Amino acid sequence: KAGVTQTPRYLIKTRGQQVTLSCSPISGHRSVSWYQQTPGQGLQFLFEYFSETQRNKGNFPGRFSGRQFSNSRSEMNVSTLELGDSALYLCASHFGGEPLNIQYFGAGTRLSVL
Amino acid sequence: ELKVEQNPLFLSMQEGKNYTIYCNYSTTSDRLYWYRQDPGKSLESLFVLLSNGAVKQEGRLMASLDTKARLSTLHITAAVHDLSATYFCAVDIIQGAQKLVFGQGTRLTINP
Numbered sequence A: 001k002a003g004v005t006q007t008p009r010y011l012i013k014t015r016g017q018q019v020t021l022s023c024s025p026i027s028g029h030r031s032v033s034w035y036q037q038t039p040g041q042g043l044q045f046l047f048e049y050f051s052e053t054q055r056n057k058g059n060f061p062g063r064f065s066g067r068q069f070s071n072s073r074s075e076m077n078v079s080t081l082e083l084g085d086s087a088l089y090l091c092a093s094h095f096g097g098e099p100l101n102i103q104y105f106g107a108g109t110r111l112s113v114l
Numbered sequence B: 001e002l003k004v005e006q007n008p009l010f011l012s013m014q015e016g017k018n019y020t021i022y023c024n025y026s027t028t029s030d031r032l033y034w035y036r037q038d039p040g041k042s043l044e045s046l047f048v049l050l051s052n053g054a055v056k057q058e059g060r061l062m063a064s065l066d067t068k069a070r071l072s073t074l075h076i077t078a079a080v081h082d083l084s085a086t087y088f089c090a091v092d093i094i095q096g097a098q099k100l101v102f103g104q105g106t107r108l109t110i111n112p
Helices: none
Strands: A004-009 A010-013 A019-025 A029-038 A042-050 A053-057 A065-067 A074-078 A087-094 A109-113 B004-007 B010-014 B021-025 B031-037 B043-049 B053-060 B060-068 B072-078 B083-093 B098-102 B106-112
Touching: A004 A087, A010 A019, A019 A087, A019 A109, A019 B098, A029 A074, A042 A065, A042 B098, A053 A065, A074 A087, B004 B083, B010 B021, B010 B083, B021 B031, B031 B072, B043 B053, B043 B060, B043 B072, B072 B083
Parallel strands: A010 A109, B010 B106
Antiparallel strands: A004 A019, A019 A074, A029 A042, A029 A087, A042 A053, A065 A074, A087 A109, B004 B021, B021 B072, B031 B043, B031 B083, B053 B060, B060 B072, B083 B098, B083 B106
Protein backbone atom coordinates (compact mmCIF):
# COMPACT_ATOMS: atom_id res chain seq x y z
CA LYS A 1 0.00 0.00 0.00
CA ALA A 2 1.54 3.28 -1.09
CA GLY A 3 2.17 5.88 1.57
CA VAL A 4 1.53 9.60 1.60
CA THR A 5 3.28 11.27 -1.31
CA GLN A 6 4.38 14.87 -1.28
CA THR A 7 5.76 16.78 -4.22
CA PRO A 8 8.09 18.40 -4.76
CA ARG A 9 10.55 17.33 -2.09
CA TYR A 10 12.58 20.51 -2.26
CA LEU A 11 11.78 24.04 -3.37
CA ILE A 12 13.74 27.24 -3.48
CA LYS A 13 11.81 30.46 -3.91
CA THR A 14 12.44 34.15 -3.40
CA ARG A 15 10.54 36.57 -1.24
CA GLY A 16 7.28 37.74 -2.73
CA GLN A 17 6.77 34.69 -4.88
CA GLN A 18 4.05 32.14 -4.34
CA VAL A 19 4.32 28.38 -4.09
CA THR A 20 2.03 25.37 -4.37
CA LEU A 21 2.74 22.09 -2.62
CA SER A 22 0.97 18.84 -3.40
CA CYS A 23 -0.04 15.88 -1.27
CA SER A 24 -1.50 12.55 -2.32
CA PRO A 25 -2.92 10.67 0.65
CA ILE A 26 -2.97 6.95 1.24
CA SER A 27 -5.61 5.33 -0.95
CA GLY A 28 -8.97 5.40 0.83
CA HIS A 29 -8.01 8.15 3.26
CA ARG A 30 -10.40 11.07 3.20
CA SER A 31 -8.68 13.48 5.57
CA VAL A 32 -5.54 15.45 4.81
CA SER A 33 -3.79 17.71 7.30
CA TRP A 34 -0.88 20.07 6.78
CA TYR A 35 1.80 20.99 9.28
CA GLN A 36 4.73 23.38 9.25
CA GLN A 37 7.94 22.33 10.99
CA THR A 38 10.63 24.85 11.87
CA PRO A 39 13.50 24.69 14.37
CA GLY A 40 12.10 27.64 16.30
CA GLN A 41 8.38 26.90 16.40
CA GLY A 42 8.40 23.14 16.07
CA LEU A 43 5.47 21.38 14.46
CA GLN A 44 2.45 23.58 13.93
CA PHE A 45 -0.93 22.69 12.48
CA LEU A 46 -1.92 24.59 9.37
CA PHE A 47 -5.26 23.13 8.30
CA GLU A 48 -7.22 19.95 7.72
CA TYR A 49 -9.42 18.97 4.81
CA PHE A 50 -12.03 16.26 4.83
CA SER A 51 -14.15 15.41 1.80
CA GLU A 52 -13.08 18.61 0.03
CA THR A 53 -14.02 20.85 2.96
CA GLN A 54 -11.70 22.66 5.31
CA ARG A 55 -12.59 21.30 8.70
CA ASN A 56 -9.99 22.96 10.91
CA LYS A 57 -7.54 25.80 10.58
CA GLY A 58 -4.50 26.76 12.61
CA ASN A 59 -3.21 30.20 13.49
CA PHE A 60 -1.55 31.15 10.24
CA PRO A 61 -2.08 34.25 8.11
CA GLY A 62 -4.37 34.21 5.12
CA ARG A 63 -1.36 33.86 2.81
CA PHE A 64 -1.55 30.17 3.63
CA SER A 65 -4.41 28.40 1.91
CA GLY A 66 -5.29 24.97 0.74
CA ARG A 67 -7.80 22.85 -1.03
CA GLN A 68 -8.75 19.25 -1.49
CA PHE A 69 -9.94 17.58 -4.64
CA SER A 70 -12.57 14.90 -5.11
CA ASN A 71 -9.87 12.20 -5.18
CA SER A 72 -8.68 13.43 -1.73
CA ARG A 73 -5.45 14.86 -3.12
CA SER A 74 -4.65 18.18 -1.50
CA GLU A 75 -2.68 21.26 -2.38
CA MET A 76 -1.33 23.96 -0.16
CA ASN A 77 -0.55 27.43 -1.43
CA VAL A 78 1.54 30.14 0.14
CA SER A 79 1.39 33.57 -1.46
CA THR A 80 3.77 36.49 -1.04
CA LEU A 81 6.47 34.36 0.49
CA GLU A 82 8.45 35.66 3.45
CA LEU A 83 11.81 34.50 4.75
CA GLY A 84 10.06 33.06 7.80
CA ASP A 85 8.09 30.68 5.62
CA SER A 86 11.20 28.58 5.14
CA ALA A 87 10.28 25.27 6.70
CA LEU A 88 9.54 21.62 6.22
CA TYR A 89 5.89 21.26 5.24
CA LEU A 90 4.39 17.93 6.18
CA CYS A 91 1.18 16.45 4.95
CA ALA A 92 -0.63 13.72 6.84
CA SER A 93 -3.60 11.59 5.93
CA HIS A 94 -6.00 9.42 7.81
CA PHE A 95 -9.13 7.53 6.95
CA GLY A 96 -11.46 9.66 9.00
CA GLY A 97 -13.86 8.32 11.53
CA GLU A 98 -11.88 5.43 12.93
CA PRO A 99 -11.28 5.40 16.69
CA LEU A 100 -7.51 5.64 16.58
CA ASN A 101 -7.33 8.48 14.05
CA ILE A 102 -3.68 7.72 13.32
CA GLN A 103 -2.20 10.23 10.94
CA TYR A 104 0.32 8.96 8.43
CA PHE A 105 2.86 11.52 7.38
CA GLY A 106 4.53 12.10 4.04
CA ALA A 107 8.24 12.77 3.62
CA GLY A 108 7.60 16.51 3.45
CA THR A 109 8.47 19.39 1.18
CA ARG A 110 11.41 21.47 2.29
CA LEU A 111 10.83 25.08 1.26
CA SER A 112 13.66 27.58 1.30
CA VAL A 113 12.79 31.25 0.81
CA LEU A 114 15.71 33.47 -0.18
CA GLU B 1 -4.75 27.41 24.57
CA LEU B 2 -3.56 23.82 24.66
CA LYS B 3 0.09 23.38 25.47
CA VAL B 4 2.11 20.21 25.21
CA GLU B 5 5.46 20.12 26.93
CA GLN B 6 8.10 17.44 26.74
CA ASN B 7 11.13 16.92 28.87
CA PRO B 8 13.91 16.54 28.53
CA LEU B 9 14.41 18.22 25.17
CA PHE B 10 17.81 16.63 24.71
CA LEU B 11 18.92 13.30 26.03
CA SER B 12 22.23 11.58 25.54
CA MET B 13 22.53 8.12 26.95
CA GLN B 14 24.59 4.99 26.71
CA GLU B 15 23.49 1.76 25.18
CA GLY B 16 21.97 -0.61 27.66
CA LYS B 17 20.58 2.10 29.94
CA ASN B 18 16.94 2.89 30.70
CA TYR B 19 15.34 6.27 30.50
CA THR B 20 11.98 8.01 30.37
CA ILE B 21 10.66 10.91 28.30
CA TYR B 22 7.79 12.88 29.82
CA CYS B 23 4.92 14.60 28.04
CA ASN B 24 2.58 16.95 29.88
CA TYR B 25 -0.47 18.54 28.30
CA SER B 26 -2.67 21.29 29.59
CA THR B 27 -6.22 20.25 28.76
CA THR B 28 -8.43 17.22 28.36
CA SER B 29 -7.81 15.18 25.25
CA ASP B 30 -9.24 12.12 23.55
CA ARG B 31 -6.00 10.71 22.30
CA LEU B 32 -2.29 10.98 22.81
CA TYR B 33 0.21 10.00 20.14
CA TRP B 34 3.91 9.29 20.09
CA TYR B 35 5.88 9.76 16.90
CA ARG B 36 9.48 9.22 15.94
CA GLN B 37 11.42 11.36 13.48
CA ASP B 38 14.84 10.47 12.08
CA PRO B 39 17.01 13.33 10.77
CA GLY B 40 15.73 14.57 7.44
CA LYS B 41 12.85 12.13 7.50
CA SER B 42 9.15 12.23 8.16
CA LEU B 43 7.21 11.27 11.26
CA GLU B 44 6.58 7.64 12.04
CA SER B 45 3.67 6.70 14.29
CA LEU B 46 4.72 4.69 17.35
CA PHE B 47 1.76 4.59 19.73
CA VAL B 48 -1.78 5.84 20.20
CA LEU B 49 -3.08 5.99 23.76
CA LEU B 50 -6.80 6.33 24.21
CA SER B 51 -7.68 6.00 27.84
CA ASN B 52 -6.48 6.49 31.37
CA GLY B 53 -4.02 3.83 32.37
CA ALA B 54 -3.37 2.75 28.79
CA VAL B 55 -0.02 1.10 28.25
CA LYS B 56 1.43 0.12 24.90
CA GLN B 57 4.72 -1.63 24.25
CA GLU B 58 6.73 -2.24 21.13
CA GLY B 59 10.17 -3.72 21.49
CA ARG B 60 12.23 -1.57 23.83
CA LEU B 61 9.68 1.25 23.92
CA MET B 62 6.74 1.45 26.27
CA ALA B 63 4.24 4.30 26.44
CA SER B 64 1.71 5.01 29.15
CA LEU B 65 -1.01 7.55 29.77
CA ASP B 66 -2.38 9.11 32.94
CA THR B 67 -5.28 11.34 31.88
CA LYS B 68 -5.89 12.62 35.41
CA ALA B 69 -2.35 13.92 35.65
CA ARG B 70 -2.38 14.84 31.94
CA LEU B 71 0.89 13.01 31.61
CA SER B 72 2.26 10.46 29.21
CA THR B 73 5.62 8.74 29.43
CA LEU B 74 7.76 7.00 26.86
CA HIS B 75 10.10 4.56 28.54
CA ILE B 76 13.16 3.19 26.80
CA THR B 77 14.54 -0.08 28.09
CA ALA B 78 18.12 -1.19 27.44
CA ALA B 79 18.64 1.43 24.77
CA VAL B 80 20.32 0.56 21.48
CA HIS B 81 21.87 2.92 18.94
CA ASP B 82 19.03 2.38 16.45
CA LEU B 83 16.67 4.19 18.80
CA SER B 84 18.52 7.47 18.28
CA ALA B 85 15.94 9.90 16.87
CA THR B 86 13.67 12.75 17.88
CA TYR B 87 10.52 11.68 19.67
CA PHE B 88 7.37 13.76 19.68
CA CYS B 89 4.21 13.45 21.66
CA ALA B 90 1.03 14.99 20.29
CA VAL B 91 -2.45 15.54 21.57
CA ASP B 92 -5.64 15.45 19.53
CA ILE B 93 -7.88 18.21 20.81
CA ILE B 94 -10.93 17.99 18.63
CA GLN B 95 -12.97 14.82 18.67
CA GLY B 96 -13.32 13.29 15.25
CA ALA B 97 -11.18 15.88 13.55
CA GLN B 98 -7.48 15.97 13.18
CA LYS B 99 -5.71 18.88 14.78
CA LEU B 100 -2.66 17.58 16.53
CA VAL B 101 -0.77 19.79 18.94
CA PHE B 102 2.81 18.61 19.23
CA GLY B 103 5.35 18.83 21.99
CA GLN B 104 8.74 20.34 21.25
CA GLY B 105 10.33 16.97 20.67
CA THR B 106 13.03 15.11 22.57
CA ARG B 107 16.24 14.55 20.68
CA LEU B 108 17.59 11.23 21.85
CA THR B 109 21.18 10.23 21.16
CA ILE B 110 22.32 6.77 22.18
CA ASN B 111 26.05 6.26 22.31
CA PRO B 112 27.73 2.87 21.95
